[in-house]
Amino acid sequence: MDNWISTREAFGDILSEMGERYKDLVVFEADISKSTKTCEFARLFPRRFFNMGIAEQNMFTVAAGLSTTGLIPYVSTYAVFAAYKACEQIRTFIAYPELNVKIVVSHGGLTPGTDGVTHQATEDLSIMRSIPNLTVAMPADAVATRALTNQAYYYKGPVYLRFTRCPIPIIYPKDDENFYFGQARIIKEGGKVSLIAIGDMVYQALQAAKELEKEGIYARVIDMYSLKPLDYDCLEKIANDSRFIVTIEDNTILGGLGSAVCEFYTEHYNIPVYRIGLQDTFAESGEYNELLEKYGLSSRNIVLKVKNIMAQRGI
Amino acid sequence: MRKADVSWWERVKNLKKKAKEVRIEIIKMIYQAKSGHPGGSLSAADILTVLYFDILKIDVTCPKWISRDRFILSKGHACPVWYVCLAKKGFFPEQELSKLRKIGGILQGHPDMKKVPGLDMTTGSLGQGLSAGIGMALGAKVLKLNFKTYVLLGDGELNEGQIWEAAMSANKFNLNNLIAIIDYNNLQLDGYCHEVMPIEPLKDKWISFGWIVEEIDGHNVSEILSVLERLKECQEKPTVIIAHTIKGKGVSFMENNPEWHGKAPNEEEFKLAIKELEETRNNGQLDFYP
Numbered sequence: 242m243d244n245w246i247s248t249r250e251a252f253g254d255i256l257s258e259m260g261e262r263y264k265d266l267v268v269f270e271a272d273i274s275k276s277t278k279t280c281e282f283a284r285l286f287p288r289r290f291f292n293m294g295i296a297e298q299n300m301f302t303v304a305a306g307l308s309t310t311g312l313i314p315y316v317s318t319y320a321v322f323a324a325y326k327a328c329e330q331i332r333t334f335i336a337y338p339e340l341n342v343k344i345v346v347s348h349g350g351l352t353p354g355t356d357g358v359t360h361q362a363t364e365d366l367s368i369m370r371s372i373p374n375l376t377v378a379m380p381a382d383a384v385a386t387r388a389l390t391n392q393a394y395y396y397k398g399p400v401y402l403r404f405t406r407c408p409i410p411i412i413y414p415k416d417d418e419n420f421y422f423g424q425a426r427i428i429k430e431g432g433k434v435s436l437i438a439i440g441d442m443v444y445q446a447l448q449a450a451k452e453l454e455k456e457g458i459y460a461r462v463i464d465m466y467s468l469k470p471l472d473y474d475c476l477e478k479i480a481n482d483s484r485f486i487v488t489i490e491d492n493t494i495l496g497g498l499g500s501a502v503c504e505f506y507t508e509h510y511n512i513p514v515y516r517i518g519l520q521d522t523f524a525e526s527g528e529y530n531e532l533l534e535k536y537g538l539s540s541r542n543i544v545l546k547v548k549n550i551m552a553q554r555g556i
Numbered sequence: 557m558r559k560a561d562v563s564w565w566e567r568v569k570n571l572k573k574k575a576k577e578v579r580i581e582i583i584k585m586i587y588q589a590k591s592g593h594p595g596g597s598l599s600a601a602d603i604l605t606v607l608y609f610d611i612l613k614i615d616v617t618c619p620k621w622i623s624r625d626r627f628i629l630s631k632g633h634a635c636p637v638w639y640v641c642l643a644k645k646g647f648f649p650e651q652e653l654s655k656l657r658k659i660g661g662i663l664q665g666h667p668d669m670k671k672v673p674g675l676d677m678t679t680g681s682l683g684q685g686l687s688a689g690i691g692m693a694l695g696a697k698v699l700k701l702n703f704k705t706y707v708l709l710g711d712g713e714l715n716e717g718q719i720w721e722a723a724m725s726a727n728k729f730n731l732n733n734l735i736a737i738i739d740y741n742n743l744q745l746d747g748y749c750h751e752v753m754p755i756e757p758l759k760d761k762w763i764s765f766g767w768i769v770e771e772i773d774g775h776n777v778s779e780i781l782s783v784l785e786r787l788k789e790c791q792e793k794p795t796v797i798i799a800h801t802i803k804g805k806g807v808s809f810m811e812n813n814p815e816w817h818g819k820a821p822n823e824e825e826f827k828l829a830i831k832e833l834e835e836t837r838n839n840g841q842l843d844f845y846p
Contacts, residue, residue, distance in 0.1 A: 267698060289698060291729070299687045299721035306677065306691020309669075311622065312698055314691075329681060334688065338669050338678040 244383075245408035248441075249347035251383030252404050253278025255390045256315065256345075260286045263394060269304050269316040271297050276406075277317045277347045297322045301330035301342075308340045313394060319353075320346040320362030320403055324369055335399045336374045343393045349379060349403035350491025351533065352441060357526040362403070363519050366439075367496025369401045370469050376422050377469040379403040379440035384413035385466060388420040396422055407529045409441045425472035431461030433484035433556060434547055439465050439498045442489040442517075445533065448540035453547060460547065471501050480506065484556055486514045489543060494518040515550060517543060567610060568778045574644075575605040575777065579806045580833045581640040581653060587826040589656040592665070595816040596634035599741040599774070599801040600708060604629075606780045607706060608641040611788065616646040619674045625703050626692045628677045630685020631710030631739065632666040633818065638675070639663050647674030683716025685709060686736060690726050693734040704788070707736045712744030715753045720765070726794040727766030735787055736767075736796040739774060741803035743814045762796045774799030806833055 259266055260282050267289045274280040274292065283290040293300040297318055304314040316323070323331065323346045335342045346362070353360040369377045376398065380386040386404060393400045400422070412428070419426070428443070429450055438446035443464045450460040461479060465472065465488075479486075486506070488499040499516030506512050517538060524532050533539040537546075550556075578601050586592035608614075613625045629638045636656065643650045648662065655661035662671040666680025677688045689707035696703055713719065726734055740758070742749050749755055762769045768791075772779045783797055803817070804810030807829040821829055 291694065293725055294721075294728075296718075296721035296725070298718045299690075299725060302684050302687030302718070303691040303694065303722070303725065306628075306688035307695040307698075308691070309626075309676065310692060310695030310699060310701075312695050330684070330687075333681050334678060334684055 244411040246383045246411065247406060247408045248380055248383055248386040248404040249278045249406060251386040252345060252347070252390055253281055255387040257281045257285055259391060259394060260289065263313070265312050266394065267291070267307065267312045267314045269293055269300050269314055271295055271300050271318045271322065273318060277319070279317045297327045298330050301327040302334050304342050305330070305334040305338070305340050308342050313341055313343065315343045315345050317345050317347070319348040319360060320365045321348065321360055324362060324365035328368060331375070332372050336372045339374045339398050341397060342399050344399065344401045345390065345404070346402070347404045348406045349440060350405070351524055351536070351538070352405040352407045352491065352529055354407060354529040354532060355526050358523045361524055363491070363524065364493050364496070365403065366468055366490065366492040366498065367500070370496065370501065374399060375469070376400045376467070378422060378467045380420070380466050381440060381443035381464050382409060382411045382413055384411060384415065384417050385420050388418045389466065392420060392422065403440065405441050410444050412444060412447065420466060422467050423470040423472060424467060425463050425465045425475040427461060427475065427479070428464050429460070429462040432459040433482070434458060434460040435463060435479045435483040435486050436460050436489060436543065437463045437465050437486060437498065437502055438489040439468060441491050442538065445538065445540045445543060446489050449543035449547070452540065452544045458547065458551070465498060468498055468501060471505065473505060476502065476505050480510045480512055483512060485550055485554065486512060487517060487543065487547060487550070488514060489517040489538065491538060492518050493521060495521055515546065517546060568781060571606055571609055571777045571781065574609050575602050576833060576836060578605050578637060578640050578644070580830060582636045583807065583821065583826065583829045583833065585636045585640070585653050585656045586820045588654050589658070590820050591657060592636055592820055593633040593818045594807070594810055594821070595743065595803040595813070596631055596710060596739065596741070597637040598805045598807065598810065599803045600631070600634050600637050600739045601805065602775050602777055603708060603737055603739065603780055603799055604637050604641050606777060606784060608645055610781060611784045612706070613703065614674070616674070619647060623701050623703050626676045626689065626705040628679060628685040628689050628705070628707045629667065630679055630707050631682065631713055632679030634710070635667045638667060639672070642672065642674045645674065648672065682710065682713035683718040686719055686722040689734055689736070690722055690729070690731060693726070693731040694729060696733055697729070703733070705734050707734070709736055709738050710744070711738055711740045711742060711749050711755060712752070714738070714755045723762065723765040723767065731794045732791045734794045735791070736794070738796060738798050739801050740798055741801040743803040743812065743817065745814070745817045747814050758798060766793065768793045768795040770795065770797045772797060772799050774801035775805055806836065808832060
């Protein structure tokens with residue numbers, strides 16, 4: 242786990258490789274290609290790269306229109322500008338007609354850190370998840386990012402893919418391509434505790450599981466990279482072995498991964514679910530790690546939470 | 557030169573006749589649906605008629621033909637006029653028109669491209685159609701196809717900021733395959749455009765955004781036809797046609813009255829409207845172009 246790389250960077254790399262492979266792939270960008278890492282694609286394929294300026298709403302509807310000609314647009318910006326500023330464009334003109342547009346966004350969750358709340362997308366997963374026809378995912382590292390960005394090309398229909406601004410560790414073996422929308426991966430087996438995480442929180446969950454193991458607590462870790470469709474089979478599989486579930490997301494606890502998991506379990510199982518994420522609050526400027534610590538999303542927080550629950554429930 | 561051409565006048569005459577039929581169907585549809593937007597549908601009727609029954613390169617047997625011309629009704633609430641044209645063209649049976657806004661039908665209150673054959677873009681939320689049209693025009697450039705994209709905009713929706721984002725980008729990409737038409741009836745839901753949110757000087761605005769501007773009478777079929785015909789052959793830049801129209805055109809009590817933006821006629825009004833439209837259609841004088 243020595244190799245740290247932001248998933249926006251991994252996205253930029255694979256996108257350029259895909260540009261070579263897929264001649265019908267077109268990229269839209271809103272003046273931040275150097276930051277979202279689409280700049281290399283722009284250099285290599287200038288005729289299939291459209292810089293739309295600082296005008297995201299126009300960009301998303303243009304991409305919708307272009308997709309009707311059979312080309313496959315990847316639309317890149319920050320998560321805040323896609324999910325909030327262009328929310329209606331995504332909902333009514335991409336998701337409703339089910340157009341084949343790939344929304345690929347950097348700066349998910351608290352990963353923009355010091356940029357502050359204006360640039361931290363901490364509700365986008367909840368908003369995007371509530372839109373019909375839209376597939377929503379966040380890869381946990383650079384390897385998964387490569388696989389899912391490529392997978393999105395073959396996946397028919399609109400996709401929302403969320404990346405990190407700051408570097409996060411690589412957790413999967415190089416060239417692992419075993420990631421599919423609608424599936425999850427159990428990356429560590431365990432006992433009565435199951436940690437379900439998404440995106441950059443998968444690493445925090447893994448770290449927490451390691452710490453817990455030192456104290457004889459064996460926690461299962463699930464990478465629920467596909468928030469929608471959710472892998473119900475996986476949830477079913479772990480339900481019988483787990484005494485309780487903890488969800489961890491770099492997003493508000495309202496409407497995102499935690500909510501999705503609760504929705505499933507309340508209808509089918511009698512199993513308590515605890516949600517880690519932003520507790521209905523905005524964050525602030527600060528280093529990514531400091532923010533995780535302060536807002537309760539760090540591995541240390543997860544360990545404490547698990548131990549508290551166990552004490553409370555007498556497990 | 558063309559005006560001396562007999563076949564030209566034949567075309568114009570037929571289109572005028574068609575436009576009257578379109579208007580009658582619009583009123584019938586909205587009356588049956590008990591809701592809908594007659595005013596803006598009637599103001600756009602002549603423009604859509606000319607497009608669908610003369611200008612557009614489309615194939616009813618192959619609605620998704622890749623090289624077809626694209627048309628987007630950005631002012632989606634005026635969809636009755638769009639539905640009538642598509643049905644009369646043969647994209648779907650005319651019986652469907654009686655199921656406007658009805659549950660289980662294909663003709664939604666605002667257009668849904670997934671449900672209606674021949675309909676190129678979902679619209680209804682204003683300010684979006686021009687952007688979508690730019691996407692299609694850009695797609696044509698990338699794919700090296702030479703179809704044209706036509707977008708009909710309402711005047712009221714020019715209040716939307718995204719229209720001007722789109723206007724800027726069409727110029728940047730030099731989209732000489734894109735034609736916007738403004739249905740300038742000077743009324744929006746709450747009243748006159750100049751009262752709700754002034755859009756003048758409109759021509760100057762588009763010129764300053766790098767567009768070529770044409771101005772026509774949006775009810776003069778010959779004028780509509782001649783400008784679109786000319787643009788088909790030669791277009792240097794993205795072009796906008798400011799079409800001066802009358803909201804509710806064709807039904808005297810609906811004309812220029814913002815009340816008829818979004819309401820259906822009652823039985824009495826319906827009969828009155830149809831009578832007036834039918835009389836106009838049967839009046840030989842109006843088939844004659846001065």
